[in-house]
Amino acid sequence: MDYPTQATSTDRDPTRHIADGSYDEVIAATTQHAQAWLSNLRERPVPPQASVDEIKDRLGRELPDRGASDVEVLNSLAEHIDSGLIAIGSPRFYGWVMGGSHPVALGADWLVSAWDQNAGLRVVTPGAVAVEELAGEWLLNLLGLPQESSVGFTTGATMAQFSCMAAARNEVLRRVGWDVEAQGLSGAPAVRYIAGAERHATVDLAARYLGLGAPTTVPADEQGRIRVSELAEVLAAGSGPAIVALQAGNIHSGAFDDFAAAIRVAHAAGAWVHIDGAFGLWAAASPRLRALTAGFEEADSWSTDAHKTLNVPYDCGIAIVRDAVAMSRALGLHASYLQATDVGLDPHEKVPELSRRARGVPTWAVLRTLGRAGVADLIDRLAAAAAGIADGVARLPGVEVLNDVVYTQVCIALDDNAATAALSERLWHDGEVLAMTSTWRNRTVVRFSVSNWRTDAAEVRRTVDAVARALAAGSA
Ligand SMILES: *Cc1c(COP(=O)(O)O)cnc(C)c1O
Numbered sequence: 001m002d003y004p005t006q007a008t009s010t011d012r013d014p015t016r017h018i019a020d021g022s023y024d025e026v027i028a029a030t031t032q033h034a035q036a037w038l039s040n041l042r043e044r045p046v047p048p049q050a051s052v053d054e055i056k057d058r059l060g061r062e063l064p065d066r067g068a069s070d071v072e073v074l075n076s077l078a079e080h081i082d083s084g085l086i087a088i089g090s091p092r093f094y095g096w097v098m099g100g101s102h103p104v105a106l107g108a109d110w111l112v113s114a115w116d117q118n119a120g121l122r123v124v125t126p127g128a129v130a131v132e133e134l135a136g137e138w139l140l141n142l143l144g145l146p147q148e149s150s151v152g153f154t155t156g157a158t159m160a161q162f163s164c165m166a167a168a169r170n171e172v173l174r175r176v177g178w179d180v181e182a183q184g185l186s187g188a189p190a191v192r193y194i195a196g197a198e199r200h201a202t203v204d205l206a207a208r209y210l211g212l213g214a215p216t217t218v219p220a221d222e223q224g225r226i227r228v229s230e231l232a233e234v235l236a237a238g239s240g241p242a243i244v245a246l247q248a249g250n251i252h253s254g255a256f257d258d259f260a261a262a263i264r265v266a267h268a269a270g271a272w273v274h275i276d277g278a279f280g281l282w283a284a285a286s287p288r289l290r291a292l293t294a295g296f297e298e299a300d301s302w303s304t305d306a307h308k309t310l311n312v313p314y315d316c317g318i319a320i321v322r323d324a325v326a327m328s329r330a331l332g333l334h335a336s337y338l339q340a341t342d343v344g345l346d347p348h349e350k351v352p353e354l355s356r357r358a359r360g361v362p363t364w365a366v367l368r369t370l371g372r373a374g375v376a377d378l379i380d381r382l383a384a385a386a387a388g389i390a391d392g393v394a395r396l397p398g399v400e401v402l403n404d405v406v407y408t409q410v411c412i413a414l415d416d417n418a419a420t421a422a423l424s425e426r427l428w429h430d431g432e433v434l435a436m437t438s439t440w441r442n443r444t445v446v447r448f449s450v451s452n453w454r455t456d457a458a459e460v461r462r463t464v465d466a467v468a469r470a471l472a473a474g475s476a
Contacts, residue, residue: 025070025071026070026071026074029070029071029074029075030074033074033075033078036078037078037082037085038089041087041089041090042090042091042454044087044090045087045431045432046086046087046090046092046093046431046432046433046434047086047087047428047431047434048083048084048085048086049083049084050083050084051084052084054083054084055080055081055083055084058080059076059077059080059081086434087434088100089101089452090434090452091452091454091455091456091459092432092433092434092455092459092462092463092466093434093451093452094389094433094434094435094436094447094448094449094450094451094463095434095435095436095449096251096436096449097251097278097279097308097449097451098307098308098449098451099305099307099308099309099310099311099312099451099452099453100311100451100452100453100454101311101312101313102310102311102312102366102369102370102453104362104365104366104368104369105310105311105312105313105362105363105365105366106313106362107365108361108362108364108365109312109313109361109362111361112128112357112358112359112361112362113357115127115128115358117357117358118355118356118357119132119347119356119357119358119359119360120346120347120348120353120354120355120356121346121347121348122345122346122347125358128358128361129347129358131358131360131361131364132153132347132358132360132361132363132364134364135151135153135360135361135363135364135367136151136153136318136360137151138364138367139151139318139320139363139367140320142284142285142367142372142375143281143282143284143285143302144284144290144297145284145297145302145320145322146297146322148322148324149320149321149322149324150320150321150323150324150327150328150344150349150350151318151319151320151350152318152319152320152321152327152331152347152350152351153316153317153318153319153347153350153351153356153359153360153363154316154317154318154319154351154352154353155315155316155317155359156305156307156315156316156317157202157276157278157303157304157305157308157317158202158205158206158317159206159317159319159351159352160303160304160305160317160318160319161202161203161205161206161245161274161276161303161319162206162209162210162352163303163319163321163327163330163331163350163351163352164274164301164302164303164319164320164321164327165206165207165210165212165243165245165274165301166210166330166331166352167301167321167323167326167327167329167330167331168243168272168274168300168301168326169191169210169211169212169243169330170326170329170330171272171323171326171329171330172191172241172242172243172270172271172272173188173189173191173241174326174329175241175270176189176240176241180330181329181330185211189240189241190240190241191212191240191241191242191243192216192238192240192241192242192243192271193207193212193213193214193215193216193242193243193245194215194216194217194218194231194234194235194242194243194244194245194271195215195216195217195218195226195244195245195246196217196218196219196220196224196225196226196227196231196245196246196247196257197217197218197219197220197224197226198220198224198225198226198247198250198252199215199217199245199247199276200247200251200276200278202276203215203245203276207243207245212243215245216234216238218230218231218234222441223250223253223255223403223404224247224250224252224253224255224440225247225250225255225256225257225258226246226247226257226258226262228258228261228262228265231244231262231265231266232265235265235266235269235271236269241270242266242269242270242271242272243271243272243273243274244262244266244271244272244273244274245273245274245275245276246259246262246263246273246274246275246276246299247275247276247277247280248275248276248277248280248281248283248292248293248296248302249277249278249279249280249281249283249407249408249409250280250409251409251438251447251449252402252403252409252411252438252440252441252445252447253402253403253404253406253409253411253440254280254386254403254405254406254407254408254409255403255404255406255407256280256283256292256293256406256407257275258295259275259293259294259295259296259298259299260294260295260298261295263295263296263298263299264298267298272300272301273298273299273300273301274299274300274301274302274303275296275299275301275302275303276303277293277296277302277303277304278303278304278305278308278317279304279305279308279309279408279449279451280292280293280407281293281296281302281303281304282304282309282310282375282379283379283407284296285372285375285376285379286375286376286379286380286383287376288376288380289379289380289383289407292406292407299322300321300322300323301319301320301321301322302320303317303318303319303320304317304318304320305317305318306318306362306363306366308451309378309379309382309408309451310363310366310367310375310378311366311378311451311452311453312362312363312365312366313362315359316359316360316362316363318360318363319350319351321350324344325344327344327349327350328344328349328350331348331349331350331351331352332344332346332348332349333348333349333354378453381453381455381456382408382450382451382452382455383406383407383408383450385408385450385455385456385457385459385460386405386407386408386409386410386448386450387405388457388460388464389410389448389450389460389463389464390405390410390412392460392461392463392464392467393410393412393464393467396464396467396468396471397471398414398415398419398471399412399413399414399467399471400412400413400414400415402440402441402443402445408449408450408451409447409448409449409450410447410448410449410450411438411440411445411446411447411448412445412446412448413443413444413445413446417443417444418444419474420437420443420444420445420446421437421444422474423446423467423470423471423474424436424437424446426470426473426474427446427466427467427470430466430469430470430473432462432463432466433462433463433466433467435447435448448463
């Protein structure tokens with residue numbers, strides 16, 4: 001089938017659907033294109049095969065005067081974007097930390113678009129809010145976090161951190177008599193933002209958005225965990241309002257901070273403790289892995305992603321704050337035209353957005369489909385696949401696994417940095433596996449981040465074989 005790049009048909013009125021009001025043709029075409037993409041996801045090359053400029057050329061750079069039919073546009077879009085798509089949903093995609101899409105989450109996400117609910121207010125969109133509230137309640141229960149916490153659904157962990165740390169900043173300042181909502185930040189007492197040396201860069205980004213500046217950093221141990229004795233020293237060296245950011249899941253090692261000890265010293269100094277658990281918070285849902293998070297429930301706020309470990313489609317992050325009032329004070333909005341219920345209960349009081357899609361619905365759907373045991377099994381399988389990759393590649397000549405593989409991350413290196421970078425390039429060109437380079441502990445590494453619900457033992461074997469092939473090609 002030859003799809004026109006720019007529709008030229010003059011015999012069809014592209015605005016016809018406004019008259020007949022039907023979405024049927026569009027749904028049929030969309031279903032067909034989605035099936036074509038999804039059925040090929042396991043076997044197509046994982047990296048993209050075309051650049052941004054190539055795709056723009058194919059789509060056509062000028063907006064034509066005449067429109068085109070909906071189906072023509074969708075056909076053309078699906079055809080021309082294809083080589084520019086990266087197979088994040090492939091079971092051999094290990095780049096950054098990105099999850100695939102569980103089928104039920106995709107279905108729920110489509111319904112969210114079809115329903116087109118603006119999910120900010122309880123009385124306006126009760127169906128969507130009910131589903132999101134249940135997802136939040138289930139999640140607190142599944143993770144063993146305080147049930148009174150407020151849960152907000154954001155675009156990702158970055159904005160979840162922003163939401164949590166906004167509550168933190170305003171609350172630690174309120175405790176010293178400064179009202180940020182009324183007085184703003186100029187002239188306010190300084191808030192100390194303290195974090196481990198191996199915190200995720202986006203925690204700093206959230207702090208920057210909040211006017212907190214760069215952190216005072218605390219050295220990390222050989223797995224990237226904050227050194228608690230040095231955290232105590234940093235806290236003792238200053239005074240005044242403070243926010244300490246801890247980490248559940250280091251992107252290189254997968255390691256978890258010693259929460260019980262770190263939270264004890266931070267709370268003793270009066271600090272608010274936030275935990276960045278973008279992918280690591282989910283360890284708490286597995287009886288086998290829960291010990292990694294021991295003591296984390298004593299923190300004041302937690303951020304995570306559903307679009308990583310839980311495998312809902314982009315995008316969904318989750319902000320959790322124990323003190324619901326602090327959260328709504330920082331993020332809420334009170335205006336006469338909004339049909340507000342009780343202050344602090346409406347979804348828009350837990351996230352930066354007023355208008356937004358009901359992005360918590362796919363999270364509910366995955367939790368409901370898997371059940372408590374299924375979520376635990378998902379997390380255990382991701383960790384088992386990471387252990388399998390580490391075992392397999394450690395047997396290959398010259399490959400060193402640098403981290404203790406306690407969770408879903410594997411960092412490998414060859415004996416020199418250039419060879420490691422070359423290995424990663426050969427993997428990219430081979431296309432069967434996507435794993436990206438990084439620098440960790442002064443070495444170039446290749447990171448495998450296992451985040452896909454379909455990565456099983458067979459995929460692990462294919463992954464190890466692809467690494468073996470790339471190694472052999474390098475020594476040939
Ligand atoms: C991915 C990640 C983030 C940022 O999450 P986004 O969803 O990309 O905003 C923060 N912290 C950690 C540890 C992460 O892995």
